[in-house]
Amino acid sequence: MNPAIQALFVIIGGVGGCIGYFYLSNIFLDKVLYPASGPNAGRNINRANLIRPWLFLFPALFGLSLYLAYPVLATAWLSLHDKTGAFVGFENYRTMASEGKFWESMSNNMLWLLVVPALSTAFGLLAAQLTDRIRWGNFAKSLIFMPMAISFVGASVIWKLIYDTRPEGSAQIGLLNALWVQFDGGIGSVIALKVMPALILLSTILAALFGIWALLAPLREADRRGHPGIVAVKIIVAALLAFVVYELATWLIGTLTAVLPYGAPQTWLSMPYWNSYFLMIVLVWIQTGFAMVILSAALRGVPEETIEAAILDGANPFQIFFQIKVPQIMPTIVVVWTTITIVVLKVFDIVLAMTNGQWETQVLANYMYDKLFRALDWGVGSASAMVIMLLVTPILIWNVYNARKEMR
């Protein structure tokens, strides 16, 4: 049978089956099992109402348990067994930990986790703040939001054209190389490629240092420490910022000292370390729209009075933004950040399509796919899937905690 016709049948059958199941099971409950008439009518109604929720929930719960909950346990089981099904303890994990590719994936993933959510949220916040203040804002928004509808693979093709490289001497058709070969080492190049980046890096480093100071300074005063959990979060964030400062400082030195190959087209995607960033840009490009939409709604929800009060007190637009608006939408920023973090942990298509993990761009999800379906090593593959699960777990707990708080 032609799959398309089969699909039509499945739609009709699926929808009809669902309606039939819900309708008939309710009738069965009300008319046959516990009829709402006769001597026990009252008790029967109560009984039926005890069972009904489970009738409503059953198909969904069944799907969830079988297709999402059970696989978590099964993967954990698989990761502790070898191909023949014999228990091997943590042997798979040990094999994995001895592979260079795994640690490469881990360190790349950590970079992705740091860079993509940060940049997406920052750009999203910027776009939200900018577009909320102009008349053509909605149009601008829908254009920035558009990449959301494009598949990761489609986005990879789009960006691969930008990173395309042609041999030296022929016309560059990739935008990045076309720009790059414009730089000839003259004064313009020095300003654009040395002075400007150095200044941007320096100001970012200073901002990060200020951030560390702002986080840690209150901790010295015993009475302002607050909840130990919050203190821990502050220290972790400060440590991450310190890492960022270190990384940016090496970039700064690199920018100032490196001898750049002016005029020669570069193969961006096979440039170790930097190529990971070129892949990250693709995801940032996709996710910024999401961050923008949510943050823009949050910004509009900031009470007008707080802003008016700040204006009366003489605050400038920047102070209003950073000291009045941003603190008030902090919870939303956290939600956006964590949501993008989860997307990053699952990122697979972009790496597969653009580099397939070559030139030190491997990430966990693609490493896992490699192990599962190319090397057919289910043990190690499952072990790396468990690592992804482990990385997701803090967010999972945080989400559940928040959901329960809301329910109360």
Added chain:
Amino acid sequence: MDNIAGKKSALQWAVHLSTALLVALWVLPTAGLLVSSFRTGDQIVTSGWWRALMTQESQLAAIRIGGDEVEKDGQFVIEGNLFDGQGAEISLWGTSSKEPEAYAAGETATLNDGPTLMVQVDGAFVLSSATTMADLRMPRVFVTAATPPDFTLGNYSNVIASPMAGQSIGEAFLNTMTVAIPSTIIPILVAAFAAYALAWMDFPGRPLLVAFVVALLVVPLQLALIPLLQLHNAIGIGKGYLGVWLAHTSFGMPMAIYLLRNYMAGLPRDIIENARVDGATDFQIFIKIILPLSFPALASFAIFQFLWTWNDLLVALVFLGTGNDQQVLTGNLVNLMGSRGGDWEILSASAFVSIAVPLAVFFAMQKYLVRGLLAGSVK
């Protein structure tokens, strides 16, 4: 905020400019590929897409001369035009690949075995010889010419009809539709019933179930691949559409239940309680009141699920198989990137075939998409 005296106009200009810059940055990559998909392969490799509207000076691929020989004044002559009326302007030309720019337009070259060749600016050529050229191998001409912009739909008709990486995009398009449409429709009703139960029915364990759904929301589906593949093999489904439909339906379920529950919980309590007092059963309340009222949430979930299933690569690769006739659009595109990585006319047109449907859905239903996002993440 908008009325800070004196500062408004300068700041407003800065806002307009930065927004324009940001939008340009976000649109340019897609625009580049879109423009490329309408250019011929030659044009794509000889100049960047941003010059598509300009006349380009470039060296073209070699053209072999051909035509009917005519005898004129004791000379054997072949006349014709190198281009068929494209309006290209030749500046330099040559007859060997070693010296492709040996002659200027209008000059006459003597070929090594006797005949003379003259090429004009507009591509008209005259090849003449004292003897017949009937059994002569026709010379090739290398030209450097300024060609006017040239757009074509040929790339699209090419990729849709003819197989590129073992399978045509048209076929992959059908496969993708076959995967995406049932996977979008089926979960809606199942999730809606469950969401209603979680929002409006009272039973022990409800908070626990909500927590369960929230927890499953973030479980990476990577974990599900192997166990489910084993399960599908064990119960005889194997690899195929049924498996993909089941997988997509279940993977979309946490999002669907969460989104719909949030929306339904916000519906006015009075309506539901009045209906209960009037003797409506839960089933009737759900069908006659909740379902119609929840239309916006159902629509936004449907859009999400459609975009997600249409754009998905991993689930299709694992559960549908990797055979040539089973590829979906994304899989086909990945294959093309591997095997035809440099053929941008093919890649760009294929990419746009696969992007077109989600983009259309996106622009048509953006309102619901935004609403769904907000219901899903902001409280």
